[in-house]
Amino acid sequence: MDPYKSLREAAYEANMEIPRRSLALYTWGNVSAFDADRAVFAIKPSGVAYEDLKAADMVIVDLEGKKVDGSLNPSSDTKTHLILYRSFPGIAGVTHTHSTYAVAWAQACRSVPVLGTTHADHCIHPIPCTDYISQDALARDYEEETGNLIVDTFRKQKLDPQEIPMVLVAGHGPFTWGPSAAKSVYHAAVLEEICKMAYVTGVLNPRIVGLPAYIVQKHYDRKHGAHAYYGQQIDR
Amino acid sequence: MDPYKSLREAAYEANMEIPRRSLALYTWGNVSAFDADRAVFAIKPSGVAYEDLKAADMVIVDLEGKKVDGSLNPSSDTKTHLILYRSFPGIAGVTHTHSTYAVAWAQACRSVPVLGTTHADHCIHPIPCTDYISQDALARDYEEETGNLIVDTFRKQKLDPQEIPMVLVAGHGPFTWGPSAAKSVYHAAVLEEICKMAYVTGVLNPRIVGLPAYIVQKHYDRKHGAHAYYGQQIDR
Amino acid sequence: MDPYKSLREAAYEANMEIPRRSLALYTWGNVSAFDADRAVFAIKPSGVAYEDLKAADMVIVDLEGKKVDGSLNPSSDTKTHLILYRSFPGIAGVTHTHSTYAVAWAQACRSVPVLGTTHADHCIHPIPCTDYISQDALARDYEEETGNLIVDTFRKQKLDPQEIPMVLVAGHGPFTWGPSAAKSVYHAAVLEEICKMAYVTGVLNPRIVGLPAYIVQKHYDRKHGAHAYYGQQIDR
Amino acid sequence: MDPYKSLREAAYEANMEIPRRSLALYTWGNVSAFDADRAVFAIKPSGVAYEDLKAADMVIVDLEGKKVDGSLNPSSDTKTHLILYRSFPGIAGVTHTHSTYAVAWAQACRSVPVLGTTHADHCIHPIPCTDYISQDALARDYEEETGNLIVDTFRKQKLDPQEIPMVLVAGHGPFTWGPSAAKSVYHAAVLEEICKMAYVTGVLNPRIVGLPAYIVQKHYDRKHGAHAYYGQQIDR
Numbered sequence: 001m002d003p004y005k006s007l008r009e010a011a012y013e014a015n016m017e018i019p020r021r022s023l024a025l026y027t028w029g030n031v032s033a034f035d036a037d038r039a040v041f042a043i044k045p046s047g048v049a050y051e052d053l054k055a056a057d058m059v060i061v062d063l064e065g066k067k068v069d070g071s072l073n074p075s076s077d078t079k080t081h082l083i084l085y086r087s088f089p090g091i092a093g094v095t096h097t098h099s100t101y102a103v104a105w106a107q108a109c110r111s112v113p114v115l116g117t118t119h120a121d122h123c124i125h126p127i128p129c130t131d132y133i134s135q136d137a138l139a140r141d142y143e144e145e146t147g148n149l150i151v152d153t154f155r156k157q158k159l160d161p162q163e164i165p166m167v168l169v170a171g172h173g174p175f176t177w178g179p180s181a182a183k184s185v186y187h188a189a190v191l192e193e194i195c196k197m198a199y200v201t202g203v204l205n206p207r208i209v210g211l212p213a214y215i216v217q218k219h220y221d222r223k224h225g226a227h228a229y230y231g232q233q234i235d236r
Numbered sequence: 237m238d239p240y241k242s243l244r245e246a247a248y249e250a251n252m253e254i255p256r257r258s259l260a261l262y263t264w265g266n267v268s269a270f271d272a273d274r275a276v277f278a279i280k281p282s283g284v285a286y287e288d289l290k291a292a293d294m295v296i297v298d299l300e301g302k303k304v305d306g307s308l309n310p311s312s313d314t315k316t317h318l319i320l321y322r323s324f325p326g327i328a329g330v331t332h333t334h335s336t337y338a339v340a341w342a343q344a345c346r347s348v349p350v351l352g353t354t355h356a357d358h359c360i361h362p363i364p365c366t367d368y369i370s371q372d373a374l375a376r377d378y379e380e381e382t383g384n385l386i387v388d389t390f391r392k393q394k395l396d397p398q399e400i401p402m403v404l405v406a407g408h409g410p411f412t413w414g415p416s417a418a419k420s421v422y423h424a425a426v427l428e429e430i431c432k433m434a435y436v437t438g439v440l441n442p443r444i445v446g447l448p449a450y451i452v453q454k455h456y457d458r459k460h461g462a463h464a465y466y467g468q469q470i471d472r
Numbered sequence: 473m474d475p476y477k478s479l480r481e482a483a484y485e486a487n488m489e490i491p492r493r494s495l496a497l498y499t500w501g502n503v504s505a506f507d508a509d510r511a512v513f514a515i516k517p518s519g520v521a522y523e524d525l526k527a528a529d530m531v532i533v534d535l536e537g538k539k540v541d542g543s544l545n546p547s548s549d550t551k552t553h554l555i556l557y558r559s560f561p562g563i564a565g566v567t568h569t570h571s572t573y574a575v576a577w578a579q580a581c582r583s584v585p586v587l588g589t590t591h592a593d594h595c596i597h598p599i600p601c602t603d604y605i606s607q608d609a610l611a612r613d614y615e616e617e618t619g620n621l622i623v624d625t626f627r628k629q630k631l632d633p634q635e636i637p638m639v640l641v642a643g644h645g646p647f648t649w650g651p652s653a654a655k656s657v658y659h660a661a662v663l664e665e666i667c668k669m670a671y672v673t674g675v676l677n678p679r680i681v682g683l684p685a686y687i688v689q690k691h692y693d694r695k696h697g698a699h700a701y702y703g704q705q706i707d708r
Numbered sequence: 709m710d711p712y713k714s715l716r717e718a719a720y721e722a723n724m725e726i727p728r729r730s731l732a733l734y735t736w737g738n739v740s741a742f743d744a745d746r747a748v749f750a751i752k753p754s755g756v757a758y759e760d761l762k763a764a765d766m767v768i769v770d771l772e773g774k775k776v777d778g779s780l781n782p783s784s785d786t787k788t789h790l791i792l793y794r795s796f797p798g799i800a801g802v803t804h805t806h807s808t809y810a811v812a813w814a815q816a817c818r819s820v821p822v823l824g825t826t827h828a829d830h831c832i833h834p835i836p837c838t839d840y841i842s843q844d845a846l847a848r849d850y851e852e853e854t855g856n857l858i859v860d861t862f863r864k865q866k867l868d869p870q871e872i873p874m875v876l877v878a879g880h881g882p883f884t885w886g887p888s889a890a891k892s893v894y895h896a897a898v899l900e901e902i903c904k905m906a907y908v909t910g911v912l913n914p915r916i917v918g919l920p921a922y923i924v925q926k927h928y929d930r931k932h933g934a935h936a937y938y939g940q941q942i943d944r
Contacts, residue, residue: 025901026894028826047939076930076938098826100901104908107824108916116343117408118264118334135922142926171919172825186262193261193336199908200340200435208344211407214371218378222312230312231263231283352579353644354500354570422498429497433575436671441580447643450607454614458548466548467519588815589880590736590806658734665733665808672812672907680816683879686843690850694784702784703755 004042004060004069007035011042012055014093014181019050021189023097030075033181034085034092039063041094043081045072076143083147084177088154088161091177093184098173101195102188105129106168112194113210115201119194120211120219122165127191128153129168150175166191240278240296240305243271247278248291250329250417255286257425259333266311269417270321270328275299277330279317281308312379319383320413324390324397327413329420334409337431338424341365342404348430349446351437355430356447356455358401363427364389365404386411402427476514476532476541479507483514484527486565486653491522493661495569502547505653506557506564511535513566515553517544548615555619556649560626560633563649565656570645573667574660577601578640584666585682587673591666592683592691594637599663600625601640622647638663712750712768712777715743719750720763722801722889727758729897731805738783741889742793742800747771749802751789753780784851791855792885796862796869799885801892806881809903810896813837814876820902821918823909827902828919828927830873835899836861837876858883874899 002008011033018029027050032043042058059070065082067074075081081094105112105127112127114120119127130153137145150167153159165187166176176187201208223230238244247269254265263286268279278294295306301318303310311317317330341348341363348363350356355363366389373381386403389395401423402412412423437444459466474480483505490501499522504515514530531542537554539546547553553566577584577599584599586592591599602625609617622639625631637659638648648659673680695702710716719741726737735758740751750766767778773790775782783789789802813820813835820835822828827835838861845853858875861867873895874884884895909916931938 025897028829045940046937073937073940098901100905101908103824103826103905104912107905107909107919108913110912115407116339118339121264132920133923135920138922138926142930171823171923189261193334197336197339197343199912200337201343203439203911204340204346204435205344211343212368212371214374215369215407218374222378229282229309232281232309351643352575354575357500425497429570429572433572433579436573436576437579439675440576440582440671444580447579448604448607450610451605451643454610458614465518465545468517468545587879588811590811593736661733665806669808669811669815672809673815675911676812676818676907677816683815684840684843686846687841687879690846694850701754701781704753704781 002056004035004040004058005055007033007040007042007060008058009055010093010181011044011058012053014095014185015044015053015058016050017182017185017189018095018097021185023099023185023188023192025098029095029097030077030081031093031095031181031185032075032078032081034094036092040068041081041085043074043078045070046075048072077146079141079143080147080150080175083144083151084175087147087151088177090162090179091165091184092179093181094175094177095181095184095188096173096175097188097192099188099192099195101199102168102174102192103172104199105195106173107171109170111168112198114216115198115208115210117211117215117219118197120216121223122187122190122194122220123163124216124220125159125164127166127168127194128157128159128164130170132170146172238292240271240276240294241291243269243276243278243296244291244294246329246417247280247294248289250331250421251280251289251294252286253418253421253425254331254333257421259335259421259424259428261334265331265333266313266317267329267331267417267421268311268314268317270330272328276304277317277321279310279314281306282311284308313382315377315379316383316386316411319380319387320411323383323387324413326398326415327401327420328415329417330411330413331417331420331424332409332411333424333428335424335428335431337435338404338410338428339408340435341431342409343407345406347404348434350452351434351444351446353447353451353455354433356452357459358423358426358430358456359399360452360456361395361400363402363404363430364393364395364400366406368406382408474528476507476512476530477527479505479512479514479532480527480530482565482653483516483530484525486567486657487516487525487530488522489654489657489661490567490569493657495571495657495660495664497570501567501569502549502553503565503567503653503657504547504550504553506566508564512540513553513557515546515550517542518547520544549618551613551615552619552622552647555616555623556647559619559623560649562634562651563637563656564651565653566647566649567653567656567660568645568647569660569664571660571664571667573671574640574646574664575644576671577667578645579643581642583640584670586688587670587680587682589683589687589691590669592688593695594659594662594666594692595635596688596692597631597636599638599640599666600629600631600636602642604642618644710764712743712748712766713763715741715748715750715768716763716766718801718889719752719766720761722803722893723752723761723766724758725890725893725897726803726805729893731807731893731896731900733806737803737805738785738789739801739803739889739893740783740786740789742802744800748776749789749793751782751786753778754783756780785854787849787851788855788858788883791852791859792883795855795859796885798870799873799887799892801886801889803884803889803892803896804881805896805900807896807900807903809907810876810882810900811880812907813903814881815879817878819876820906822924823906823916823918825919825923825927826905828924829931830895830898830902830928831871832924832928833867833872835872835874835876835902836865836867838878840878854880 295310
């Protein structure tokens with residue numbers, strides 16, 4: 001019996017959403033599922049095609065980055081995931097994709113303003129875009145420092161990773177997270193759609209400022225507030 | 237025997253058009269079917285995924301917003317539907333989606349001009365975009381006041397909801413309606429395509445004014461006028 | 473035995489390419505197949521959904537516009553097809569769609585310049601866009617005069633409908649034709665792709681003039697010239 | 709027994725990726741697979757639809773352009789492939805497509821700048837765009853000179869075809885290559901995505917300069933450098 005079976009299956013199912021929802025071509029994406037009790041996460045092996053992927057292939061890694069179980073090499077982005085699990089309390093899933101419109105905003109080095117309720121339903125703030133990673137940081141440890149860059153961006157701008165479960169890494173692409181692997185990949189699909197809508201909106205009206213704050217707050221609260229009334233049970 | 241069986245099926249079938257025609261991701265959309273004789277409508281339950289949805293899940297609500305039948309919570313947008321049924325005579329279906337291009341026009345706070353016959357085949361007027369909902373209205377009852385905002389927009393601009401079966405709510409997205417649930421979701425798909433075409437047109441020629449009025453009227457009349465000759469039977 | 477069986481089947485097969493290649497939503501498109509010997513054509517019935525369409529539904533119409541065979545009403549665009557068959561020698565198929573990018577160019581009232589070999593492989597000239605139909609012409613007979621508008625555009629600009637098997641009707645959309653119904657719908661798909669490529673090109677480089685004439689001619693000749701060498705047999 | 713069976717199958721499988729990944733409509737694209745030992749390559753026959761294509765249809769051609777085996781005519785672009793095999797050491801697959809965004813950049817006569825890691829993962833340089841082919845060269849031998857134009861572009865700009873396995877031919881479209889037919893069509897899909905992302909990025913931020921060189925180098929090295937650590941084995 002594999003003691004990591006359900007963790008691997010959670011990671012596997014979430015990874016398979018990437019091709020299903022066209023969030024990346026080929027192997028360009030990865031999702032991990034975190035088990036807080038055992039302080040390990042299951043992550044996609046590096047460079048394996050989604051059509052060949054099996055739940056048993058998921059690699060188990062601890063929070064020091066050491067492989068605990070599995071025969072394949074973990075995703076090359078493993079250390080970025082690890083830093084997010086160590087730094088953002090309460091998250092249990094991380095997703096990285098190269099989805100077209102999210103990458104385009106990241107390449108344009110632009111945060112995504114809150115232009116409508118589709119955005120506000122998930123997040124009341126602009127989606128932050130980091131600076132380019134510095135040459136020093138990159139020389140130290142690229143993937144670990146990509147994680148640190150995300151964490152520092154949130155810290156400096158006093159952003160709450162619970163409220164903003166997504167970020168754009170400048171010149172690279174999106175990382176998203178959530179209380180489960182499934183939720184983190186859901187956020188990756190949401191972000192791609194928000195980015196596409198915001199792109200078209202900006203062409204249609206370059207002077208648009210964005211949704212008034214009271215509408216932003218209302219939409220978020222109806223799904224995630226203390227008195228949320230969206231859905232069949234409380235789900236924030 | 238369920239006395240609302242056929243009403244539920246009409247609502248269910250129309251709701252399933254949303255994922256089929258890619259008019260929204262996940263659960264972001266809802267259609268209702270109205271029974272004028274019994275003054276109730278069947279609407280999608282809140283937050284249920286389309287792949288899990290069954291006709292029997294549709295919630296029956298009356299025009300006061302009271303649940304008449306069904307075990308699940310109705311869509312959080314239920315009161316917006318209700319206001320439209322109370323205010324727009326003759327409509328028997330309402331659809332709300334978050335389709336990409338319609339949302340982008342709504343986020344850009346722009347009405348969609350009549351640029352071609354694809355638009356004129358369905359509506360001789362620009363598709364109106366409301367103002368942002370006011371803070372006062374939002375504080376009273378967000379969903380009900382969203383309905384009122386739509387109704388007021390039509391009233392103030394002297395628009396006929398029979399002639400213009402669609403609207404963009406600023407910063408939010410499209411609502412469409414029609415003589416049946418099926419027709420309301422048809423209008424949602426039409427609106428998305430009109431919005432995409434108008435977007436591309438505006439980039440290709442920012443100075444375009446729009447279709448001359450006599451062509452607009454002709455195209456509408458051939459489908460919907462007193463002497464309509466499109467299709468196999470009179471269908472307006 | 474249906475004496476129009478093979479003509480109906482040719483029209484039916486070509487009509488089914490419209491949904492298969494996403495050239496129009498719902499019923500917004502029609503293809504006809506012409507039999508020069510009998511001087512009749514088979515055309516899609518008006519307003520029938522593609523999923524319900526059968527080859528036997530195709531309506532047989534003569535060059536005066538009289539229904540010769542079939543129980544349904546022919547496409548409301550029948551007279552436009554008829555004018556093209558009467559005016560453009562050698563064509564045996566006509567297609568009308570509402571494909572997104574071709575409609576956008578038509579709505580922008582812009583001819584499509586020859587920007588690359590994808591265009592030149594099919595046509596050495598810009599795709600012409602007509603003027604808006606005049607109010608007088610529309611009042612006489614809208615569909616017939618739409619045909620006349622196309623024919624006059626070719627006559628005035630001295631264009632050859634054999635060399636340019638496609639046109640954009642301003643504010644409306646594309647009509648395409650060819651030596652068979654299948655070839656006419658092929659040209660509709662080609663035109664949509666050319667229009668999309670030209671749209672993106674114009675955004676990337678608004679100052680682009682277009683492909684030098686000697687490349688245009690070469691590409692066309694390699695497929696359609698006296699010494700064509702593309703494909704397995706001569707196919708122009 | 710067919711002595712070219714496995715070469716044909718490699719070419720066939722790679723060709724079938726073109727429709728699968730929507731890299732061209734109809735027959736507009738071709739892939740070849742090169743056997744360096746026998747100095748021949750298998751290439752798609754000209755003008756044959758992908759749905760009718762069989763591995764046995766692949767045409768075997770030598771480096772002088774002579775047909776060695778097969779009953780059909782080879783792709784009209786055969787001589788372009790041939791020049792690339794003769795000039796670029798170590799490549800064993802060539803792909804030509806008419807994918808939408810790559811063609812648009814080629815039609816816009818623009819090289820694609822390195823705007824992000826999706827690009828840098830595959831190539832540390834801008835994707836070069838050639839000049840238009842000259843009238844003299846075209847008159848000599850269009851397809852051969854298209855190959856020479858690519859080779860000269862690399863020579864003059866001192867580019868390494870191992871490092872940049874892709875090019876845009878001005879006014880025409882993309883050619884890509886690699887150590888196998890499969891890898892060359894992979895590069896065609898990568899290029900299309902890079903071109904789409906770069907297009908959207910340019911609209912979002914026309915002043916963007918591109919990814920700092922140290923990030924470009926790092927991303928490339930992690931996949932292709934001497935100490936590559938992406939994937940399960942060394943794969944450059």
